[in-house]
Amino acid sequence: MQFLITVLLDGLIYASYLFIVSLGLTITFGVMKILNVAHGGFFAWGAYLASISIIYLGDNEYNSFLYYFAIFLSAIIVGLFFGYIIEKFILRKMYNEDIHLIVLATFGLFWILEDLILHVFGVDPLMPYYPAMELGGIEVGGIFQGVYSLTLAGLAIIVAFICWYFLKKTKYGKVLQSVIFDREVSVSMGINVTKVYLITFIIGGMLGALGGAYIAPTISVSPGFAIDVVVMSFAVVVIGGMGSVPGALIGSLIVGLVRAFAVHQAPILELFIIYAIMAIVLIIKPEGLFAPPKPRKI
């Protein structure tokens, strides 16, 4: 029983982290049909901006509540700033180009964002541990879990709910779904797709940055740390289905739980098993488990 509870918790925490990061990636793909490799840059910038803010607040003994304010503010600033610049001045000029060229452009942008970090923040690792330290640990199922890490699951649930509510219950959500379903039809119906693209890219960037900002207090934030996260997020999105929000959720849960089980039972298979699942999904259902339906064009 202790083993099952522990695996379940470990899996859920890791899945929550993956979900927040991959959600932005899948929304961007769903709407814009762009595999945004630069998503890792948003993640890294979110982590760095939150880190320096938290370290400043912690060193100067500000109210702990401000740590969380700093985390969300960092995500918003990074998403707005880089999202706006990248979409408006770079990607917008490339929408008529081959899709592969756009992927390459985002790949280049990722490295530019990474390089900018070196120039702005330097190479020294940052450890904004204050929130994680203050919340400490709690015994669940016989072993201690970090409370801060557990809050990640809460954040993922909130983000998932907001996303569901936004897509299903708001007018803009329906507009977004329309663009996801068919861009041309949406344009013909008077939807300002250019504006939808910009807002979507910014929201996707914010979610990526939120993943980095929220995880920062539990890691050593150092240059290059975002690369693995992006790769793992791709695996999640491929398993769940490119552009599918429920797919990102299920994909994250599958990867998180399977990985946790492997770490406990067969550590050597930890990575293999994730990519094995991805390969199996690609063979059986190449579009992913929950890929949104494609309209048949006549």
Add this chain to the structure above:
Amino acid sequence: MKLTNLKTLGKIAITGLIASVLPMSVNAKDTVKVGVVSFLTGPAAGPFGTPAKQGAEIVIDAINSGTMPAPYNTKGFAGATMNPIFSDESGGGTKQVGLFRDFVQKQNVDAMIGYISSGNCMAIGPVADEVKMLTIFSTCGTERLYEEKLRSHVFRTQGNAVGDSLAAAKYIADEYFKGKVSTADKMYTGINQNYAWGQDSYKFFKLGMAQYMPSAIGSSKPQFPKLFSGQYGSEISALSLDKAKIVHTSFWNGDFEAFMLQALVRGFFQKKILVSSVGGSGVDSLDKKFPDGVIMGTRGNVGLIVRNDTTPLNKWFIDSYKKRYGAYPLGPSYQYARAVMLYKIGMDKAAKAAGKFPTQDQVIAAMKGISFESFADTIEMKRGDGHQAVHSIAYGVTKYNKAKGEPGMEKVIKYSATCIYPPAGAISQKWVESGMPGRKCN
């Protein structure tokens, strides 16, 4: 004697004096160009690459200006000023081999110094011999570098990882296992990065435990997470559920700091004893939050473990480093400094023997098998046909120094090189498995 004759004699004497003081000046070079390679980008830059570069800078500048303490207090490298060209080690072996060739063939360097990654050392070692470029590896740890093939132009001033792992096992046997009888107390496991360094470190730790503490039992589920994975929640849970009390790790860079932080908030160190072979560079990041009681090595007598060592050379290095960079030098700072120091004494010795500015072959001959004074110990180039260093390895237990307000160590034990490294010519794994014949422990 007439005054004019006296003047002539005086001129001859002064000329002779100058000639004797500067015997190399006839063929001397003003500068030696040396490539210095360390991680300047990526996750290893902060805790390893940058302190390494800074350590090299301190020593190079001091030698160039003749202000380093004895025995390195003569100016220059065989009289020449070193012009270092710093380069980034990131990007993997293929990229580094290309950059190495570029350094040699386009930039015409006189020597190459550095390299942290064992993978890069293994890639560059054969190329250095092929292009006949004197190369001094400073940090990388794989024992395979010299056990697979002897190297003609490659030296390494850092003892290999075998010594780090065996010293860790011996420290546990000597200090921790004393009087422990319960099964859980005798069990050990590990969390190491899933590549050559991590796998080899745990392998030799296990082999060492089998020799020093035959009744100890290794866990069936040691953890090998991916390098730079950063998230260790599941691994910490798995280790917590494992009965083993001792946990070995060779984690380095940001991985070590992330693991410590995540384990700390989960009360991991109240139940487990962590043995870290190379985590010294991560202690300062957590400062007073870093837990007491972690068994810690720093890959030799460098970094955290020698902070209170008062040898003139060590004191000078710490003072100079703190003055210039506002922090204590870390292990990699020492390792890179040592590699520069070997080049210095090799150049000077070769120049003295040749009576002129030395050729590369003369420098290699001078460096082969040499022993030289390091900051808190002596480095002996006694393995790998005189190209591979051995030195003592120290382990201790972390204990925050409240009086000084900084991290510290206690219960430090130094193990001599003869105790933890195989004799010259032996293959490490076979030597350990056969009971470490001929080892002499202090």
